[in-house]
Amino acid sequence: AQSVTQPDIHITVSEGASLELRCNYSYGATPYLFWYVQSPGQGLQLLLKYFSGDTLVQGIKGFEAEFKRSQSSFNLRKPSVHWSDAAEYFCAVGSTNAGGTSYGKLTFGQGTILTVHP
Amino acid sequence: DTGVSQDPRHKITKRGQNVTFRCDPISEHNRLYWYRQTLGQGPEFLTYFQNEAQLEKSRLLSDRFSAERPKGSFSTLEIQRTEQGDSAMYLCASSLTSFQETQYFGPGTRLLVL
Numbered sequence: 001a002q003s004v005t006q007p008d009i010h011i012t013v014s015e016g017a018s019l020e021l022r023c024n025y026s027y028g029a030t031p032y033l034f035w036y037v038q039s040p041g042q043g044l045q046l047l048l049k050y051f052s053g054d055t056l057v058q059g060i061k062g063f064e065a066e067f068k069r070s071q072s073s074f075n076l077r078k079p080s081v082h083w084s085d086a087a088e089y090f091c092a093v094g095s096t097n098a099g100g101t102s103y104g105k106l107t108f109g110q111g112t113i114l115t116v117h118p
Numbered sequence: 119d120t121g122v123s124q125d126p127r128h129k130i131t132k133r134g135q136n137v138t139f140r141c142d143p144i145s146e147h148n149r150l151y152w153y154r155q156t157l158g159q160g161p162e163f164l165t166y167f168q169n170e171a172q173l174e175k176s177r178l179l180s181d182r183f184s185a186e187r188p189k190g191s192f193s194t195l196e197i198q199r200t201e202q203g204d205s206a207m208y209l210c211a212s213s214l215t216s217f218q219e220t221q222y223f224g225p226g227t228r229l230l231v232l
Contacts, residue, residue, distance in 0.1 A: 004160075032218075034220075036223070041228075042225060042226075043122075043209060043223040043224050043225040043226050044161070044209065044211075044223040045223075046220060046221075046222065049218075049220060051218045090160050090161070092160075094219070105151070105163035105166065105174065105176075106151075106153075106161070106163065106221060107163070108160030108161050108162070109160050110158070110159055110160050111158075111159070111160050
């Protein structure tokens with residue numbers, strides 16, 4: 001069964017500092033990977049996604065993530081954090097059917113809460 | 119494109135009561151998903167529809183839970199005889215069937231069972 005691990009429950013950084021949020025997945029085939037962000041009381045907003053091709057993907061709000069198959073990782077990065085980035089971040093892996101088409105449920109990690117100090 | 123909407127946004131109920139939530143997906147999206155998120159956890163898949171057909175249900179979806187999407191547009195999630203353990207955020211997402219399917223989430227319905 002597929003699974004996602006986000007090892008860091010809570011990360012605190014200073015505004016302007018760089019950020020890396022870790023995500024490790026377990027999946028038998030080529031994974032489809034996603035990062036979502038959730039602000040308090042809000043739904044999930046898609047930051048970026050990886051399906052195939054270039055292993056470094058760019059997303060919204062200046063975020064990027066790198067897929068490393070050898071390490072089963074899909075870490076999220078941002079070179080300079082803004083106070084408005086404070087939120088909870090979720091990594092997720094998608095399912096595929098026998099034909100390799102993405103479908104169905106996402107399996108999420110438990111999330112990483114990001115606090116930004118001024 | 120007005121996004122995925124959910125109603126109500128908040129619901130407080132007493133144990134044993136029935137509750138129903140509604141989700142309106144993005145208009146052209148043929149897939150619709152329900153997830154449940156408890157405090158401190160990531161969302162957990164409950165069920166999904168392709169058009170009006172319910173194609174997969176999680177073991178988390180007990181007999182007290184039922185979901186419908188009668189005309190392939192909006193969906194309802196009903197919980198009968200609510201229990202305190204049902205307190206959670208219920209999230210709906212929609213997507214287009216495609217090779218690179220991406221789900222877009224609504225704001226969620228927060229349920230508190232007293």
